[in-house]
Amino acid sequence: MLIGKLDDLPRSILAHTPTPVDEMPNLAKFVEAERASGACRLYAKRDDCTGLGMGGNKIRQLEFYIGEAVARDADTILITGAVQSNFVRSAAAAARKAGMDCHIQLEERVANPSSQYRRSGNVLLDRILGATLHSFPEGENEAGADRALEDIAGGLRAKGRTPYIIHLGPGHPPLGALGYVVAAREIFGQINETDLNIHEIVVASGSGATHAGLLFGLRALGCDIPVKGICVRRAKDQQTPRIINRCQEVADMLDMDNPVRNEDIEINDDVLAPGYGKINDAVLHAIKAAAHCEGIILDPVYTGRTMAGFLSRARQAKAGQNLMFIHTGGQPAVFGYEDVLGPMLSSSL
Numbered sequence: 001m002l003i004g005k006l007d008d009l010p011r012s013i014l015a016h017t018p019t020p021v022d023e024m025p026n027l028a029k030f031v032e033a034e035r036a037s038g039a040c041r042l043y044a045k046r047d048d049c050t051g052l053g054m055g056g057n058k059i060r061q062l063e064f065y066i067g068e069a070v071a072r073d074a075d076t077i078l079i080t081g082a083v084q085s086n087f088v089r090s091a092a093a094a095a096r097k098a099g100m101d102c103h104i105q106l107e108e109r110v111a112n113p114s115s116q117y118r119r120s121g122n123v124l125l126d127r128i129l130g131a132t133l134h135s136f137p138e139g140e141n142e143a144g145a146d147r148a149l150e151d152i153a154g155g156l157r158a159k160g161r162t163p164y165i166i167h168l169g170p171g172h173p174p175l176g177a178l179g180y181v182v183a184a185r186e187i188f189g190q191i192n193e194t195d196l197n198i199h200e201i202v203v204a205s206g207s208g209a210t211h212a213g214l215l216f217g218l219r220a221l222g223c224d225i226p227v228k229g230i231c232v233r234r235a236k237d238q239q240t241p242r243i244i245n246r247c248q249e250v251a252d253m254l255d256m257d258n259p260v261r262n263e264d265i266e267i268n269d270d271v272l273a274p275g276y277g278k279i280n281d282a283v284l285h286a287i288k289a290a291a292h293c294e295g296i297i298l299d300p301v302y303t304g305r306t307m308a309g310f311l312s313r314a315r316q317a318k319a320g321q322n323l324m325f326i327h328t329g330g331q332p333a334v335f336g337y338e339d340v341l342g343p344m345l346s347s348s349l
């Protein structure tokens, strides 16, 4: 199934695909007890199982960044992100697989971090992968972080290296979203092959690359399944224009008309409070429910919050509907949040 220029763009295969679609019958039963009427079926698209460097959604996204880096003969990948960023850890692994070095800039976005937050989880993996770590003292200064990264690139060029910067901020083409256009094609194939009738897909909406790519890919294939984006970082009024822009940028990269209408963009921020990376009751409940019912591990920043949104949708869904949760990974972060999460686990589900 062709989608614009998708198959002509530079890409390095990094992810183990297709990732499985698992049914979650115990979780469905658990939710049924809380529902007004009738049964639903719940499914998880296991993109935590993309393999490389402990997996997750960023491995699919990196296929297009690394593809471009290879096309430009780069020898070093540069990236900036939060201290417990899954993206920078995945970039370090992808760089190694492509035979490159990696420089990571970690932004101090969390006030008074614990020693686990600073050293365990993704940070430990960054170090195992042998990435060079830099620190950026301001958390919410996207432009400043980008300039600091440019400075590191300049230093590398002066030494004769060829750096490739993975730019994630607005103003740069969201190449990573293309990984989720590919994922949309995979999901569309899986549900057709198995005659699975999915009525709604629920996905995390952070930078929006995953949400926009998935929605774009489905609509480009003529598939009308509603896609609900769950805000993990910004409120709905900021996230909506972001997704609109990202979809148009994907259309531009693929040299095709944008098949996504504004009314296709459905965003929910009911479980965002009190903010990015903060665990609320619904997130804690979702983490425990997925683990106790299905043995599925979720993280407190992204997938726990998205599962909280998914369970809320499952409680409202009509009898006989089938819902799909996109598991975007992030498990290494649980070790970085041990001090916060650990004490909350003693209460029962």
Ligand SMILES: *Cc1c(COP(=O)(O)O)cnc(C)c1O
Pocket (backbone or CB within 6 Å): 056, 057, 058, 086, 087, 204, 205, 206, 207, 208, 209, 210, 211, 299, 302, 303, 328, 329, 330, 331
């Ligand atoms: C980055 C990330 C997300 C959000 O994906 P975006 O493409 O940035 O919206 C969701 N889940 C996990 C585990 C992530 O690491």
